[in-house]
Amino acid sequence: MTNRSSDVLVTGIGVLSPIGLSIAELERSLLNNRSGIGLWQSEALSKPVPAGQIGTDFSDRFSKLELPYLDRCSQIAMLAADQAIDDAGLAGFAECGQRAGLFYGSVAGGVKTEHDWVKQFERDRTRSSRPFTIMASMLNAAPALISIRHKIQGPVVTNSSACSSSGVSIGEGFRAIRDGYLDMALVGGAEAALTPTFIALWGGLRALAEPCVDDVARSCRPFSVDRTGLVLSEGAVFLMLESRQHADRRSARRYGRISGYGIASDAFHIGSPDTAGQAAALRAALDYAGLEATQIDYYNAHATATRGGDPVEAAAVRQTFAEHASRMPVSSTKAIHGHLLGAASAMELAVCTLAVRGGFLPATAHLVEADPECELNHVRQQPILDRQVEHAMSLSAGFGGTNVALIVSKEHDSLTKSPTPVEKTS
Amino acid sequence: MSQPDANQIFASLQQFLNERFDLEPTGLTREATLRSVGLDSMMVLDVMLEVEDRLGVKLDDMSLPKDATLGDVANLISRNLEKSSAP
Numbered sequence: 001m002t003n004r005s006s007d008v009l010v011t012g013i014g015v016l017s018p019i020g021l022s023i024a025e026l027e028r029s030l031l032n033n034r035s036g037i038g039l040w041q042s043e044a045l046s047k048p049v050p051a052g053q054i055g056t057d058f059s060d061r062f063s064k065l066e067l068p069y070l071d072r073c074s075q076i077a078m079l080a081a082d083q084a085i086d087d088a089g090l091a092g093f094a095e096c097g098q099r100a101g102l103f104y105g106s107v108a109g110g111v112k113t114e115h116d117w118v119k120q121f122e123r124d125r126t127r128s129s130r131p132f133t134i135m136a137s138m139l140n141a142a143p144a145l146i147s148i149r150h151k152i153q154g155p156v157v158t159n160s161s162a163c164s165s166s167g168v169s170i171g172e173g174f175r176a177i178r179d180g181y182l183d184m185a186l187v188g189g190a191e192a193a194l195t196p197t198f199i200a201l202w203g204g205l206r207a208l209a210e211p212c213v214d215d216v217a218r219s220c221r222p223f224s225v226d227r228t229g230l231v232l233s234e235g236a237v238f239l240m241l242e243s244r245q246h247a248d249r250r251s252a253r254r255y256g257r258i259s260g261y262g263i264a265s266d267a268f269h270i271g272s273p274d275t276a277g278q279a280a281a282l283r284a285a286l287d288y289a290g291l292e293a294t295q296i297d298y299y300n301a302h303a304t305a306t307r308g309g310d311p312v313e314a315a316a317v318r319q320t321f322a323e324h325a326s327r328m329p330v331s332s333t334k335a336i337h338g339h340l341l342g343a344a345s346a347m348e349l350a351v352c353t354l355a356v357r358g359g360f361l362p363a364t365a366h367l368v369e370a371d372p373e374c375e376l377n378h379v380r381q382q383p384i385l386d387r388q389v390e391h392a393m394s395l396s397a398g399f400g401g402t403n404v405a406l407i408v409s410k411e412h413d414s415l416t417k418s419p420t421p422v423e424k425t426s
Numbered sequence: 427m428s429q430p431d432a433n434q435i436f437a438s439l440q441q442f443l444n445e446r447f448d449l450e451p452t453g454l455t456r457e458a459t460l461r462s463v464g465l466d467s468m469m470v471l472d473v474m475l476e477v478e479d480r481l482g483v484k485l486d487d488m489s490l491p492k493d494a495t496l497g498d499v500a501n502l503i504s505r506n507l508e509k510s511s512a513p
Binding site: 063064065068128130131132135 | 446447448449464465468469471472475
């Protein structure tokens with residue numbers, strides 16, 4: 001494929017997730033299948049639930065002048081954004097004017113701050129919040145704070161479309177560069193919604209996984225015949241996207257190239273996914289990239305491990321990829337990192353980017369017996385190493401019916417970042 | 427309750443800003459502007475609300491001059507306390 005100056009390269013990645021607090025740690029966890037799922041409990045809930053937890057308290061990374069505005073969601077978003085910008089070798093965007101943008105996705109934003117305030121209001125009869133509460137809880141707090149810190153003066157856009165939130169943000173940032181409106185875009189998402197009220201909201205849906213009795217780390221089992229539901233997680237992931245022309249001009253090293261973006265809506269049901277909409281997004285991404293279905297070497301599934309959702313996606317994959325579906329390696333890495341909701345697409349695109357850069361196929365951990373309704377060419381239990389991945393694809397399908405497919409492709413030039421030397425532990 | 431004098435009010439303000447925002451007391455002079463010590467308008471509002479809670483008074487007058495100093499904030503508190511204790 002001919003290089004185009006408007007090609008969009010990934011020049012930096014920042015990750016704070018249950019399976020790694022940096023891109024190198026994430027890669028190590030994927031290669032070693034390390035699960036970040038553990039028991040999460042609260043006195044306010046009747047039983048513990050499995051959840052993907054980062055665990056660390058990051059408040060000491062901010063001054064007391066900053067903290068009042070920072071819900072945990074904004075804290076992890078800011079730190080992941082710092083990582084991505086630093087990884088790209090950039091020192092801010094003050095000189096870029098309106099040619100640098102930020103596209104962000106989240107489902108619940110500063111939900112902990114908001115729910116804490118509601119508790120004060122209801123329980124303590126407090127009738128005036130602290131002045132910062134409104135800003136700390138708003139959905140676009142994190143991108144606002146990131147834009148202020150790094151002087152991003154172009155579009156700063158927040159998108160919320162459930163589990164595809166950051167996928168839409170990545171896609172729209174990609175498109176803005178590809179169409180010539182921007183030189184650079186920081187894209188991604190964050191979620192920090194492990195609060196009793198939010199967990200109980202999901203509990204009402206009866207979609208959460210039961211804790212695995214033998215090993216709670218194995219509670220999320222996408223595609224498996226014995227799957228019991230999804231596992232909620234927290235995390236923030238950002239990718240620094242840059243036009244090839246801009247990246248070449250500063251000799252920026254790159255992980256790979258975003259080559260496709262497809263977005264399609266089910267227009268079907270607010271809480272039930274639909275094969276047609278997902279297949280339409282997959283097809284649109286292939287068309288945008290100018291790729292045949294047979295050229296996709298790895299597919300990172302949305303598959304959250306719900307009874308209803310996984311077979312719908314498997315059907316969409318079979319419909320889109322036809323015969324290639326029986327050969328194309330497929331996995332859902334949610335088995336080890338859980339569902340990052342607003343950050344899920346960004347997390348899974350980062351996984352795809354590592355697969356392309358490093359030449360390996362991440363696994364669906366804990367997948368022993370696949371549900372016949374989810375029949376695909378699964379990468380079961382362990383990752384497959386030393387496998388060339390030219391193009392990797394990821395799908396996200398959100399409540400409400402917004403589906404996003406993204407494709408990342410290998411870059412073969414000398415500026416491609418070398419894989420992190422990672423030792424696989426037994 | 428006897429009304430605190432101006433010096434006590436300023437000392438309390440210094441102490442509170444140190445506790446809540448980690449601001450070094452040495453930089454918290456009467457002449458220092460809010461902006462120069464890193465306080466925005468919402469933080470000042472937060473200080474006022476805290477003063478209301480601690481002293482159990484309602485600050486009716488929240489007006490500060492442009493580019494206000496810490497001295498202006500202390501004066502504002504004094505002014506309100508005088509009003510609230512007036513017969």
